[in-house]
Amino acid sequence: MNTVSESFALAAGLVTHFDPHLVDIVFLSLRVSFTATFFAACLGLPIGAAIAVGRFPGRDALIVVLNAMMGLPPVVVGLVVYLLLSRAGPLGALGLLFTPAAMVVAQAILITPIIAALTRQTVADAWGEYREQLTSLGAGTFRAAMTLLWDTRFSLATVLLAGFGRAIAEVGAVMIVGGNINGVTRVMTTTIALETSKGDLPLALALGLVLIAIVLLLNSAAHATRGWAKARFG
Amino acid sequence: MAETVTGLPIVLTGVAAAPGGVPVLAGIDLELTAGGRTVLLGPNGAGKSTLLRVLHGLIPPSGGSIKWGDATTRPTGQAMVFQRPVMLRRSAAENIRYALDLAGIRGADADERIAEALDEVGLRALANRPARVLSGGEQQKLAFARVWALRPEVVFLDEPTASLDPAAARSVEKIIVDIHRRGTTVVMTTHNLVQAKRLADDILFLHAGRVTERTRAQEFFAGPRTAEATAFLEGERL
Numbered sequence: 096m097n098t099v100s101e102s103f104a105l106a107a108g109l110v111t112h113f114d115p116h117l118v119d120i121v122f123l124s125l126r127v128s129f130t131a132t133f134f135a136a137c138l139g140l141p142i143g144a145a146i147a148v149g150r151f152p153g154r155d156a157l158i159v160v161l162n163a164m165m166g167l168p169p170v171v172v173g174l175v176v177y178l179l180l181s182r183a184g185p186l187g188a189l190g191l192l193f194t195p196a197a198m199v200v201a202q203a204i205l206i207t208p209i210i211a212a213l214t215r216q217t218v219a220d221a222w223g224e225y226r227e228q229l230t231s232l233g234a235g236t237f238r239a240a241m242t243l244l245w246d247t248r249f250s251l252a253t254v255l256l257a258g259f260g261r262a263i264a265e266v267g268a269v270m271i272v273g274g275n276i277n278g279v280t281r282v283m284t285t286t287i288a289l290e291t292s293k294g295d296l297p298l299a300l301a302l303g304l305v306l307i308a309i310v311l312l313l314n315s316a317a318h319a320t321r322g323w324a325k326a327r328f329g
Numbered sequence: 330m331a332e333t334v335t336g337l338p339i340v341l342t343g344v345a346a347a348p349g350g351v352p353v354l355a356g357i358d359l360e361l362t363a364g365g366r367t368v369l370l371g372p373n374g375a376g377k378s379t380l381l382r383v384l385h386g387l388i389p390p391s392g393g394s395i396k397w398g399d400a401t402t403r404p405t406g407q408a409m410v411f412q413r414p415v416m417l418r419r420s421a422a423e424n425i426r427y428a429l430d431l432a433g434i435r436g437a438d439a440d441e442r443i444a445e446a447l448d449e450v451g452l453r454a455l456a457n458r459p460a461r462v463l464s465g466g467e468q469q470k471l472a473f474a475r476v477w478a479l480r481p482e483v484v485f486l487d488e489p490t491a492s493l494d495p496a497a498a499r500s501v502e503k504i505i506v507d508i509h510r511r512g513t514t515v516v517m518t519t520h521n522l523v524q525a526k527r528l529a530d531d532i533l534f535l536h537a538g539r540v541t542e543r544t545r546a547q548e549f550f551a552g553p554r555t556a557e558a559t560a561f562l563e564g565e566r567l
Contacts, residue, residue: 227387228415233405233431244426246418327420329461 101133110304117298121305124282127195128263131202132210135262136255139207143214144240147222157217164208169201173271176201180272193274198282201268206258213254217244249324256317260310336397337482337514338361339384343393346376346383353379354538357393363482366505366515368525368546369401372561377518378487380535384516385390385409385485405432408481412488414472418459421452421471424460428475435549439478446478450504466497473504476513484508486517490524502528526550534558 109117142198148310178184180192191197204205221243229239275289283302290299339361346354353376361367369377382388386403397404416424422443429439447453450470460471469489476484490498505528509515519525529546536557553559
């Protein structure tokens with residue numbers, strides 16, 4: 096086993112030399128998590144906006160459920176998706192189990208409530224400010240919701256990043272539905288878990304460094320964008 | 330000239346209102362006809378802003394009935410300016426365009442109205458400036474530009490100069506006069522009695538959620554008929 100300092104040195108070497116194996120894993124992780132975030136955004140943004148602006152029976156209960164679902168245990172999501180996609184499951188015929196598509200499904204299920212709940216809160220705050228003006232101008236519920244989604248777009252970018260951050264850092268669900276197959280479904284987090292258990296730290300550390308760098312980079316971009324937007328648009 | 334009249338007179342019969350479950354208005358019988366400038370006066374908590382919102386259809390009555398012309402739902406052709414203007418995160422011109430789009434006015438007609446409205450309030454040079462970074466006075470003028478472009482038959486103004494400095498307030502008053510001259514009926518609230526004297530044709534005095542006096546402005550300021558209005562005016566003069 097390498098010493099910690101040796102492991103760090105080897106990890107740095109893997110990163111700086113763009114080790115092909117490491118690059119493949121990173122790109123697969125990004126592809127899966129960006130795709131999952133895209134689908135989760137397509138669902139979560141309109142759901143959040145509709146709950147924020149709409150008034151219907153059971154709305155309060157729905158908000159409570161949505162907020163609670165932000166804490167969905169990833170392994171439970173993984174298990175449910177596994178059961179759905181397994182050969183004997185209702186969606187088994189699709190043949191998605193142990194493919195990146197299954198990992199996208201699991202991550203999307205995991206982060207859709209996060210995006211929807213945070214969107215609801217963001218849009219509801221804006222609705223409190225805009226409601227009378229938009230109603231006065233004759234905006235119906237749908238138009239108001241669309242307007243608020245656009246007007247809060249810079250805050251919602253942070254919401255999407257929160258979802259993406261949760262997706263790319265997740266390990267339990269993708270391990271179950273992806274199977275951690277080398278070259279097929281092995282992403283950063285599952286590789287880190289596997290390599291650490293094997294005692295082979297350099298690759299695990301290198302991926303950990305890349306993972307942290309990605310999250311830092313995206314959050315820095317979001318922070319800068321929000322600051323720019325605040326100065327530019329008020 | 331204002332668009333085709335569809336929502337006047339506004340007739341309130343025994344209207345009560347309890348926004349958020351708190352009774353604010355009770356037993357309001359009122360008819361607002363076209364053409365005038367009506368100023369709602371009264372002490373804090375009298376229900377002026379609530380009445381304005383009921384007239385504009387933003388707060389449904391909890392009792393009684395309201396009719397806009399022959400309609401029982403709020404018609405188009407109304408606009409409102411709030412004490413604190415609310416602007417979307419887009420340019421000054423695009424804020425007006427958004428309102429016009431909702432009213433079904435698009436294309437060259439919208440462009441023309443936007444330019445004319447910004448000229449009217451003196452914001453043409455700031456047309457492409459993000460609305461929310463404008464000063465408070467400029468944002469309020471932009472809110473009036475939105476009204477100017479919409480050409481409503483009636484506009485409700487909720488203390489439109491309350492948060493403005495005197496120069497900006499006078500500038501907004503001039504815009505109000507211009508809007509009225511173009512044929513728009515004006516209904517507004519204010520705490521500024523001098524402003525009320527300058528702008529009002531009629532005074533509607535509210536006290537404890539009821540209209541206790543409605544009279545011509547000159548008569549009201551010369552000698553109100555009710556003890557509440559007299560006390561209000563004396564209080565203001567202190």
